[in-house]
């Protein structure tokens with residue numbers, strides 16, 4: 001099932017790319033593996049998909065060892081609390097996609113510095129304006145990037161967003177367009193050490209729209225692994241009831 005699902009995702013990527021004249025090789029698939037047990041993630045890794053993302057440090061730690069033999073590339077895509085930074089850095093993380101405030105970046109920097117390490121990061125932007133979504137407000141993004149760019153352990157590689165949950169494609173598209181617009185603005189500023197190569201946007205339901213608007217990383221969960229048992233609010237909103 002998982003391999004068929006991945007094939008169907010690839011077809012969707014190809015069709016979306018064709019529509020706007022993009023090369024499908026520009027679009028990386030990140031497997032969003034929250035709630036998915038390690039043995040099922042392994043099926044996707046064995047099929048040749050290496051890029052995976054967890055939302056919670058605890059879940060990462062539970063599955064990390066079981067996946068190591070398949071050498072996945074780990075991104076962290078969930079809301080990160082400052083008191084979890086230390087635990088997160090015990091693992092080999094290629095990129096943290098969810099940096100959305102200076103306090104978090106600064107504490108991460110201090111820990112990295114103490115360990116003589118660096119970290120690739122994306123800046124998460126709240127393009128939908130929904131209170132339940134994390135991310136820096138669009139209007140504050142450039143100031144945050146300028147501030148974080150002074151922290152030499154952090155390498156800003158681009159932007160991440162979660163689009164509006166809506167059946168109105170126009171509204172979803174405007175979220176992704178906004179992220180692209182911020183990327184273009186930041187590029188124009190030529191801030192030292194800041195790269196804006198990556199746009200991480202698009203999930204199972206809206207990957208086509210995201211690719212049409214310039215996504216370089218799409219984060220796919222349910223379309224590969226099936227429906228989750230937990231509501232997404234469990235991952236996206238700390239005030240949500242703990243199940």
Ligand SMILES: *Cc1c(COP(=O)(O)O)cnc(C)c1O
Nearest residue numbers: 032077203204219220221222223
């Ligand atoms: C769960 C999750 C995804 C994937 O969502 P699906 O709709 O299952 O594809 C993408 N990004 C983030 C940040 C997530 O938490």
